[in-house]
Amino acid sequence: MMQDNDEKIRNMHMGLLIHTLSNQMKRACSDIGGTEELTPIQRHILKYILLTTLHRDVYQKDIEGEFQIRKSTVTGILKLMEKNGFIERVNSEKDARYKRLVPTEKAEGLRPSIMEHIRETEARLVRGIPEDELDVCRNVMCRMLDNLAEKNRENKEVDQKDE
Numbered sequence: 348m349m350q351d352n353d354e355k356i357r358n359m360h361m362g363l364l365i366h367t368l369s370n371q372m373k374r375a376c377s378d379i380g381g382t383e384e385l386t387p388i389q390r391h392i393l394k395y396i397l398l399t400t401l402h403r404d405v406y407q408k409d410i411e412g413e414f415q416i417r418k419s420t421v422t423g424i425l426k427l428m429e430k431n432g433f434i435e436r437v438n439s440e441k442d443a444r445y446k447r448l449v450p451t452e453k454a455e456g457l458r459p460s461i462m463e464h465i466r467e468t469e470a471r472l473v474r475g476i477p478e479d480e481l482d483v484c485r486n487v488m489c490r491m492l493d494n495l496a497e498k499n500r501e502n503k504e505v506d507q508k509d510e
Contacts, residue, residue, distance in 0.1 A: 361491070375468050388414070389428055394465070396434060397450050397458050404439065405448045 356364075373387045385393060392410055399405045410421050425448065428434045433454045436446035450458075473481055 365491075372468070375464075375471075384431055385428070385433070386424075388416075389424060389433075392424060393428065393433055393450070393454060393457070394461055396448055397454060397461060400448075400450060406439070406445055407448065410448070 392414065395410065395413060396405050399409070407418070407421055407425060410416065410425070411418055414421075416424075425434065425436075429436060432451055435449045435451055437449050439445040439447050476484075
């Protein structure tokens with residue numbers, strides 16, 4: 348029986364495996380208390396804002412780059428998050444043309460449960476996997492990401508030539 352399972356895993360397409368893992372991660376993120384009124388992508392963005400603003404300012408461009416989402420999509424997401432009271436846009440002290448994304452008190456109240464959820468999820472993800480195998484996995488996944496990013500850059504170049 349174990350041999351059948353190993354064979355199934357070996358024959359599974361990488362895209363399907365990653366997609367399935369991503370779906371499981373999204374389900375896990377829906378368990379965070381207090382975030383029921385947020386969509387899954389809004390939850391991810393809020394987590395990013397809460398974590399990153401501990402160290403530096405966050406701008407819309409950061410969200411676009413981190414999540415590989417188009418500007419128009421990010422604008423819509425952030426407008427809803429602002430409307431629902433999770434973030435504020437505040438003029439940058441360095442450049443008035445830019446607005447910093449700042450978590451509100453409502454969002455800050457979620458920080459402890461979000462941080463605990465991240466710790467628990469990370470621990471569950473890597474449980475029983477030796478560090479050297481995790482290093483290989485990270486390396487391979489980063490290379491896959493680079494491969495897809497390269498394809499996206501090639502597509503952009505083709506689109507620009509067609510214009």
